[in-house]
Amino acid sequence: MAEREPGRELRVGVVGTGIMGADHVRTIATSVAGARVSAVTDLDAERARAAIAGIDGARVLSDPFGLVADDEVDAVLVASADATHEELVLACVQAGKPVLCEKPLTPAPEGSLRIVEAEEKAGRRLVSVGFMRRYDPGYVDVKESLREGVVGAPLLLHCVHRNASSRPNTPSSGLITGSAVHEFDVIRWLLDEEITQVTVFRPRPSSLVVGDTTDPLLVLLGTASGLLADVEVFVNAQYGYDVRCELVGELGSLYLDEPVQVRRRAERTRTSTVSLDWRDRFAEAYRRELQDWVTGAAAGEQRGADAWDGYVATVAAAAGVAALDKPGIPVPVELPPRPELYATR
Numbered sequence: 001m002a003e004r005e006p007g008r009e010l011r012v013g014v015v016g017t018g019i020m021g022a023d024h025v026r027t028i029a030t031s032v033a034g035a036r037v038s039a040v041t042d043l044d045a046e047r048a049r050a051a052i053a054g055i056d057g058a059r060v061l062s063d064p065f066g067l068v069a070d071d072e073v074d075a076v077l078v079a080s081a082d083a084t085h086e087e088l089v090l091a092c093v094q095a096g097k098p099v100l101c102e103k104p105l106t107p108a109p110e111g112s113l114r115i116v117e118a119e120e121k122a123g124r125r126l127v128s129v130g131f132m133r134r135y136d137p138g139y140v141d142v143k144e145s146l147r148e149g150v151v152g153a154p155l156l157l158h159c160v161h162r163n164a165s166s167r168p169n170t171p172s173s174g175l176i177t178g179s180a181v182h183e184f185d186v187i188r189w190l191l192d193e194e195i196t197q198v199t200v201f202r203p204r205p206s207s208l209v210v211g212d213t214t215d216p217l218l219v220l221l222g223t224a225s226g227l228l229a230d231v232e233v234f235v236n237a238q239y240g241y242d243v244r245c246e247l248v249g250e251l252g253s254l255y256l257d258e259p260v261q262v263r264r265r266a267e268r269t270r271t272s273t274v275s276l277d278w279r280d281r282f283a284e285a286y287r288r289e290l291q292d293w294v295t296g297a298a299a300g301e302q303r304g305a306d307a308w309d310g311y312v313a314t315v316a317a318a319a320g321v322a323a324l325d326k327p328g329i330p331v332p333v334e335l336p337p338r339p340e341l342y343a344t345r
């Protein structure tokens, strides 16, 4: 990796400038200190050009591996399709460049394990995974309140994960690997313990969903200490994007609702808007995530969810996908011991 002059902005290269990549490019360009977008690439060059319109000094490159190797790219953000993550992240590790990879780290656990092994071989953590909820002020508050003992020992979690609509032909497994995977990560992060089993229930599907997708799903997670978490995943809920979480403890509960800006009262009715999608609901989380990644990368530190966290989430998701085929039957989540490299956080 080319040496960065102290004090110079971190030059970020972005692979994939679709919905998330374009959003991250805009956030880095407008709201993150100490970084600038140096290069972008996308299979659709027009999309890449549109993403950097008005951003001084940003270039469109044609090849993602060329972007990883580029001398004017200090750190890489991977926001391309899930199936591309593994080889791009491995290329970054080999090049010794910090990389923030969107979730899921890889579609299946084997790919994530290869990334963990590559980092172990390199002897350093370079990979961060885009589990942005760890930066959401609401989730951070729940974690801190829990740690301070505000509600006593945790017993149960009730979680809701609703999208307005999914992409056409999303398989039922996509509800687990694309959406519930955030819950798997945030639940183990909130509780600081591992998920040990996943059970999936398939209620009557919405008649508004075309194709074979079973939507909604109800997922029940068990943890190492015996806590239970239920997660409703409903990705065609029509009315908007809605993420909720209630942690029930021995002394009270911590309820995380949609952050409401204005609640209108008129004609004896109370109304407030619901988010359109994750970009507005988690805008501040993405900004904080990017800022922390940039600050850490500039200091030679890995921040946020690491490759091990990414791997564990894919193992839990794989158990969830297996559980889809045997509704009501728990499927164990089996993990190898956590490598030494990931012991300190």
Ligand SMILES: NC(=O)C1=CN([C@@H]2O[C@H](COP(=O)(O)OP(=O)(O)OC[C@H]3O[C@@H](n4cnc5c(N)ncnc54)[C@H](O)[C@@H]3O)[C@@H](O)[C@H]2O)C=CC1
Binding pocket: 015, 016, 017, 018, 019, 020, 021, 041, 042, 043, 044, 047, 064, 079, 080, 081, 082, 084, 102, 103, 104, 130, 131, 132, 178, 278
């Ligand atoms: N953290 C979060 O809340 C969210 C994360 N995601 C994740 O972000 C990633 C991107 O998702 P979206 O932006 O929604 O998808 P998208 O389909 O809108 O964008 C993906 C882009 O990657 C490009 N691409 C695919 N293969 C490529 C390659 N080999 N080289 C360069 N460009 C390539 C496509 O042309 C497309 O423009 C996915 O991994 C997804 O799971 C998506 C939504 C929210």
Ligand SMILES: O=C1[C@@H](O)[C@H](O)[C@@H](O)[C@H](O)[C@H]1O
Binding pocket: 103, 162, 163, 178, 179, 182, 235, 278
């Ligand atoms: O990652 C995301 C999307 O891919 C997924 O489709 C949504 O359900 C999640 O809430 C969002 O954060």
